[in-house]
Amino acid sequence: MKKGFITLLVVALAFASLPFTAAAASFKDIGGTYAKEYIEVLSQKNIISGYNDGTYRPQEKVTRAQFAKMLALALELPGSPDAAKGFKDVKDWADPHVGALVEAGVTKGIRPDFFGADNPITRQEMIVMFVRAMGMEPYAVLTNPISGFDDEAKISQFAYNHVAFAEAIGFAEGSNNSFMPTTTADRAAAAKWIYNFTIDEEKYFNRALSFIVGNTMTLENAERAKKIDEDTVRIYNFDRTTEDRDLVEFMNELMVRLNYEYLYFLDGMFWNESAISVKSDLVNTAMDFWQSEYSGYTLKVSATDASARLTAHLNEFFADEENVYYSYSILEEMLFFAEDEGIIEMK
Structure with a gap:
């Protein structure tokens, strides 16, 4: 074993x-x-x-x-x-x-x-x-x-x-x-x-890989994956192409993607009840993805500036009880604000 x-x-x-x-x-x-x-x-x-x-x-x-x-x-x-x-x-x-x-x-x-x-x-x-x-x-x-x-x-x-x-x-x-x-x-x-x-x-392990890939929404073209050897994973895409990747690097990429996607399910109530350190982690999770080579976005300002502006906006936005009531997604609100303010742009 x-x-x-x-x-x-x-x-x-x-x-x-x-x-x-x-x-x-x-x-x-x-x-x-x-x-x-x-x-x-x-x-x-x-x-x-x-x-x-x-x-x-x-x-x-x-x-x-x-x-x-x-x-x-x-x-x-x-x-x-x-x-x-x-x-x-x-x-x-x-x-x-x-x-x-x-x-x-x-x-x-x-x-x-x-x-x-x-x-x-x-x-x-x-x-x-x-x-x-x-x-x-x-x-x-x-x-x-x-x-x-x-x-x-x-x-x-x-x-x-x-x-x-x-x-x-x-x-x-x-x-x-x-x-x-x-x-x-x-x-x-x-x-x-x-x-x-x-x-x-x-x-x-291969079933687990394929399940994870199939449930990682930002991997739009990937259908399934299979470990080829101790160091390599092969990704099978919907367009019938394949790609061999370093296994550990790919697993780490999946983790970054999934953490980012998880922000979609968190709402204003979660934001308001979170400690300052947790809020910082949530914002950094989004920026980690935006700054990655596999993201569809480019961060146009410094990470320090982006973090401060996003945090301030979310604090203000979710201070409005109506926005909390309608369960707006943390990720969606970050995206709207970051795009409107030129913090990020599409590649």
């Missing part, structure tokens, strides 16, 4: 339970489970292990600490016990793995001092960690996907974007079109998702 999912955006897997045998080619209790193939493949690759009695126990629940160990080892992350010392409930055997995920930004715990190590992990919690481990969390948030699961209303707010994103790329599957987000995950489900995450890594 390559660590590229996480490192891109700087952009032996074992359950921790008692007692385990060495990895086996098969287990005597998995014949009737849907996960038989996944379990056997991962076992043959020494990625998962069973119990001393020759069983895998596919219906047994997986704790958050056990899953942390699974995922950290699947990602080949170096152990980092010190990073988990703030959690009062993590046992010594899990410290290196939980800490590794904390350092990689895959988990924060339930609270700063509580990881929930012995809590059975839910399906939505697993998906959140997978999406973060893929390095796709910011893209899942900014593309703002909508879930098609019948029980999507039961998905917690913290996990909604992650589940909907994973659903869009075919990673998060349910039963009878229900995801059952708060249902605790068992060892069979864990094996299936770990299999998909490790064995089919390339497939899901």
Whole structure:
């Protein structure tokens, strides 16, 4: 398992339970489970292990600490016990793995001092960690996907974007079109998702790339994208042309574009309730895009001047309660003002 999912955006897997045998080619209790193939493949690759009695126990629940160990080892992350010392409930055997995920930004715990190590992990919690481990969390948030699961209303707010994103790329599957987000995950489900995450890594990464490209509105000609090698992505355009780009540079470009587009969905109420530093970030997000080589605009004044004038205008514009009431978009208002005042012009 390559660590590229996480490192891109700087952009032996074992359950921790008692007692385990060495990895086996098969287990005597998995014949009737849907996960038989996944379990056997991962076992043959020494990625998962069973119990001393020759069983895998596919219906047994997986704790958050056990899953942390699974995922950290699947990602080949170096152990980092010190990073988990703030959690009062993590046992010594899990410290290196939980800490590794904390350092990689895959988990924060339930609270700063509580990881929930012995809590059975839910399906939505697993998906959140997978999406973060893929390095796709910011893209899942900014593309703002909508879930098609019948029980999507039961998905917690913290996990909604992650589940909907994973659903869009075919990673998060349910039963009878229900995801059952708060249902605790068992060892069979864990094996299936770990299999998909490790064995089919390339497939899901390319699906994620194409989903992001398809939901980046300022990429008007791009239809989909595919990673060609560790450094290169190929973009397939609607006009049937292709373009090879540096993978990291392209992912960074997507992030700039998506952050810019996200301003469209923010309105005057958000502006008025934001701190001065947040307002500055919002204006700088627009200017970062306008100044980029792939923008359709050219910044005609200094960034300092543009920032001051845009901020002053938005403060004045959204001080009018009527403008807030009509939910004018921050991005649209910035564009109107910047074009009218000659701050930007079309290339």
